[in-house]
Amino acid sequence: MNQSNDVLVKLIDVLPKLNVTGDPELERLATEVRASLLVDPQELRKSESVRTETAKAALAISQRLAPYLTGCSVAVSSTSTTTGEGRAA
DSSP, X not given: OOHHHHHHXXXXXXXXXXXXXXXXXXXXXXXXXXXXXXXXXXHHHHOHHHHHHHHHHHHHHHHHHGGGGTTOOOOOOTTOOBOTTSOBO
């Protein structure tokens, strides 16, 4: 794991506690994030297909989370890619 994954894990761990209305969609999103986005950084560096699939999952999840983030700015580009070193291509 790396620092980004650590932050993501902490966010997903706290998300159910923030779900004060008991919204089942937030529960599904937390489960989906854990399953789709917690990817070994080495795999992301080595495999373009893993990077592509993870980026697609992240975009879909961010779009589903958008209604819950009223007042927050979340900019995600569907055309951005990264190199194996994590830099924008």
